[in-house]
Structures are given as C-alpha cells and as structure tokens.
Amino acid sequence: MFIQIIQGKCTRQDDLHALADEWRRDISGGATGWLGGTYGFTDDDMFVGVVRFESREAAASNSERPEQGAWAAKLMAVMDGPMEFHDCDDVMLLMDGGSDRAGFVQVIRGRVDDPARLKAMFAETDTIHRMRPDILGATLALEADGTFTETVAFTSEDAARAGEAEGAPESMREELEYAMAGATFYDLHRPWFESA
Known part of the structure; x- marks a missing residue:
C-alpha cells in the first residue's frame, strides 16, 4: 500500500468538501489503484487528507490524468496557501487500517530515529486492541527520514x-513516550471517508 498525506490551511471548508464530493462522483472511477481516504479539518482550519493507493505507481498514474490536474487546480484555489504532500511507501495497518464508521479521527505526525522500534510497537495489535477498545483501526505511514503519520480511527471522541x-x-508507556515525543496531533472532530 502507498499513502499520501495532504495538508494545508483552508477556511473555505464547505467549498473543499464539495470538491471532494465532486472528485468521488466524477473522477474517482478512473483512478486505478485508489483505495480510499480519510479527510477532515482541525479546529484551526487545517485540512488533513490521508489517501490510500495500491502503489506509488498507481498514485502517480492518477496524478498524470488531465481531469485530475484540472481538479487539483480547483482545489488549490480554495486553499488559504500552499499545501504539503508527504508520500509513503512504508505502510502498516492496525486492525484492518481503520474504519469508515469512525466518529473521531486523530492524525499524529512526528519523527523517530528508529523506525523499526516504532513499527514493533505498532505491530502489538492484540495489546493495543485490549488496551483501547475505542480504537477501530489505524494506519502508520513512514517516510525515509523517520517522519511518520499515524491515522487513528476511534468510535467517538x-x-x-x-x-x-x-x-x-x-x-507500553516507554515506547509510547518515545514515539510521541515532539509529535503534532491533528484532531478531526467531523471526519469523512471515501472508499473505492
């Protein structure tokens, strides 16, 4: 799996949401390898999108489509400023990777110097599920420099x-403290989801 994280400031939330609906309705059918996405806004108008594809090649192929380029230009027009894009080939799933039934999503971005240590903690699926039954699932997307984006789906806030x-x-306390040191938390109180 390949994950692309998109984020940027946007005060025109209704316009962005309408564009997302347009993409799903009119453009997603031609996006070969697109699996789905999790989207939302923080209280301070930060838009965060976590988009899943089968592979980096599938994501690149989608980006090259003319209709995708035209749609992306409309998206940029509703943003308050530039957007950030983070591409991740190194992806792990916790309990099937999340749920479109989530009532609350937290996106956590941080950086570790030992990605293998973080992945080992994330692999403790049974322990995490017993400890936190409110977690429906999660994804962990790692960049080459140890930057990570964890997307956690909860039953409710x-x-x-x-x-x-x-x-x-x-x-698990020491491992959590290691992973979350200096991390930024993006709370998506009203997330929305799209699936292929």
Missing part, C-alpha cells in the same frame, strides 16, 4: 478521551 485518561499500561 468521548471514548478516545476516556481511553487517553486511563493511560497506557506500564509495558
């Missing part, structure tokens, strides 16, 4: 906050 308040078990 209330459940997520209750789980946070309980804290991690002793066995």
